[in-house]
Amino acid sequence: MKQSARQRSGLWNRFVYSQKIAPYAFVLPFVISFLLFFAYPVFNTIMMSFQDVVPGETKFIGLDNYRKLFNPTFFKAIQNSAVYTFWTLLVLIPLPLVLAVWLNSKIMRWKNFFRSTLFIPALTSVVVAGTIFRLIFGELPGSLLNQIVGLVGFSPHRWLFEASTGMLALVMLAVWRWTGINILYFLSGLQNIPNELYESAEIDGASTFQRFWNITLPLLKPVTIYVLTISIYGGFAMFTESYMLWSGNKSPNNIGLTMVGYIYQQGLEQNKLGMGSAIGITLLGLTMILNLIQLKFFGLFRKED
Incomplete structure (x- = not known):
């Protein structure tokens, strides 16, 4: 009996401490999580996009859901998401980069204070x-922005009832909230650049x-690509900001309707889960294509010399 117990203990120890098995044991939790919370939902959503899903009944309808996507509301949602993503990329990459360079500078004072202050909105x-931004951009004369424009002689404006000013509110909310996060990414990249490179360049005149153009920017390329990738995803996945600004998913003339908002409208509000799944798969494909294009454009798939 003792021998068999020892043998079992030895087999168990060899199994647990095996160098061949250990890597699989470490990645197993991730694999299980990926299969349960990503792969299965995506597969199920793809199947549902070809079905008419109503309570108690599921019927296969082929490509009908995708044909129904060609409507003005869907194209408006794509346009809004694309414009929002464009403006956030235009601001939320160069602005945090410049601020990160300043905060990383030796002559910058109160670095920790400014880092903390800029990160608090996140x-x-x-x-x-x-909710706060909805009050700031309110249509009443007493709203903050109307009071400011009133000081310079302009009449109160209905900011959230026009496409241009409504998009301005969304972009300003994104800039206020996410600038600190992107500063953190760029700061981590800047602090990994050896000071010797800057000192050598300074000696060379x-x-x-x-120094910023020839040293900082090239060495920050991996961080910049990462920020660009998550910003494209974040731009097209935006929903809560729009929902809160317009107190729901029904903005005037759909000026605040996004792709995710359209999924919510069709899938939950109108109980068309098949249609919502088709929109979700389209959104997934669109963001993947855009990210693959930008990764190819910035040379991430190209071998370095």
Whole structure:
């Protein structure tokens, strides 16, 4: 009996401490999580996009859901998401990059104070932030923005009832909330650049701009690509900000309707889960294509010399 117990203990130890099995044991939790919470939902959504799903009944209808996507509301949602993503990319990459360079500079004072201050908005609930911005951009004369424009002689404006000013409110909310996060990404990249490179360039007579252009930007390329990738995803996945600004998913003339908002409208509000699944798969394909294009454009798939 003792021998068999020892043998079992030895087999168990060899199994647990095996160098061949250990890597699989470590990645097993991720694989299980990926299969349960990503692969299965995506597969199930693809199947549902070809079905008419109503309570108690599921019917296969082929490509009908995808044919129904060609409507003005769907194209409006794509346009809004694309415009929002464009403006957030235009602001939320160069602005945090410049601020990160300043915060990483040796001559910058009170670095920790400014880092903390700029990061605080990221800790704020998007529901709270959206409510505050809805009050700032309110249509009443007493709203903050109308009071400001009133000081310079302009009449009160209905900011959230026009496409241009409504998009301005969404972009300003995104900039306020996510600038600190992107600064953190760029700061982590900047602090991994050896100071010797800047010192050598300074000895060779390179100006501040030349050091930034020829050293900082090239070495920050991986971080920039990462920020660009998650920003494209975040732009097309935006929903809560729009929902809070317009107190629901029904903005005037759909000026705040996004792709995710359209999924919510069709899948939950109108109980068309098949249609919502088709929109979700289309959104997934669109964001994947855009990210693959930008990754190819920035040379991530190209072998370095």
